[in-house]
Amino acid sequence: MLRRSLRTLHRLPFTCSSGSDTVAAHSFWSSHIELIAYWCNKHHIRDFSTSHKATSSRLYQQNELKPTLPVKDNDAIIDRIQGSTRGLKQGPPGKNLSSTEKRKFLVNTLLNLEDSKEVVYNTLDAWVAFEQDFPLASLKQALTALEKEEQWHRIVQVIKWMLSKGQGTTMRTYEQLVCALEKDNRAEEAHRIWQKKIAHDLQPVPWRFCHLMLAIYYRNNMLDKLIKLFKELEACGRKPPSKDIIRKVEDAYEMLGLKEEKKALLDKYKDLYNKPSQNDRKKGSKSKITKMNKTAG
Template sequence: MSRITFIMKLARQINPLKVERALPLYSNYSTMLQSTIHRQSEEDEVEFPKNRTVNNSTSQIQIKEVGTVPQLQIGQNVPRKDKISFLVSTLMDIQDNKEAVYSTLDAWVAWERNFPIGALKNVLLALEKEKQWHRIIQVIKWMLSKGQGTTRGTYGQLIEALDMDHRVEEANEVWNKKLAFDLHSVPWKLCKLMISVYYRNNMLEDLVKLFKGLEAFDRKPPEKSIVQKVADAYELLGLPEEKERVLEKYKDLFVESSNGKHKKISHTRSPKKIKPSQKG
């Protein structure tokens, strides 16, 4: 598909969405988008270049001069931050439909020479500030379908968005398929995220299984909040011996310095009540 066709596709999509509030950010972009709409009726007339002869088995057809197709430079003269703002605004206004979102993203990157992974990360951060979890999921899955952003950080962001969108089963599936096989090196930041996901959704058996897997690689938790969640899970599962074992093994994490002296913090508090999983 040509660049012109992609641009026209984007113009057709955003026109009914009434996102004029985003277009004034860059007048050149607005002008070019409007011009593509007016050219839609002329697209079929620009099928061949100037004075080209087309041969077939029966005759030769001389194509009349149709003029020069203007070179649209959308994306090249627009500041990156404005294109990001435009996409965020469009994604927040567009209908909640996978095909519509994917088509918008396809059109947005159509004029990019290289896949704009950096710009899309900023788009995701902007959507996260607006708590647009469902849209974040769609954008990340679109990126992954293009073979882009296949990093631990991206999968962690997807897991968090799925959890916030009440799709914990899917979040667990992503964890098991993309990250859990590598427990000896997956960052503790992601392990902590998944432990928290299990804890919030009352998936206590999965929580202790994950922690035991980390212990099998002799990986020490970096902070006491992780150990406390594990201890709470053991208690709620009716395994007080395991709870005490974990608290004893990592008791140094519960020692804080106060005025130059070490102070031991009690680890016998009542476990936090965990709300049952909500289905989205």
């Protein structure tokens, strides 16, 4: 209201040309001056300065920044924090050990563990808990050490733990697992893993792995499975690399009384069958060395 009255006063002329205009202007000025006086009297108690707000704000900030604890208490808190983080800076036990020492520790631990899947899994979980990268190479070397000790059951547990972590899912790992299962008298389980993980695509499977499965079937009197796997390999265009494989299939046909199939097999692979096998070459080289030694003597 005050601003509106002031704007009106500003627009009024300062000179008047007639007496009537002077009377009108006087009445106008009187009414607006009374209005302005009323407004000022009504609001004179309000303080529009910002000094009070600024002062109260500064006091509030000073109260916030004022320490609530004595200096000695703050020092004690800092000491406690440093003490609690000192162990984290040092790292877990065994951080400064070399990979060889860690691997030896793992092998010795696994050899002395009780025969429990949960115990083995918990031990392996603790062993890799503080490793930045999964120690696959160390585990492979540990498995080799367990093979020398013929700890086939423990090898199966370690490989299954690795696979459960999504690690080491290679053809070599499954070959090692299948071999350990047969050594642990679990040929049926080895067959199930072969069927589930490998047999769906035989084309990229190395002949060494295929020969291993044929030998497992042969040693465990699983002759039907042996013949079936051999025919599947033939259907993929895989030609057996040695006559050792042909001999196992031939014996399977013989024991199952399948004489016609045996004859057809020998006719098909007669060239391969007449070649000396790797074992024959080894025997021949050994006999040759023996003859040379006798002649030299």
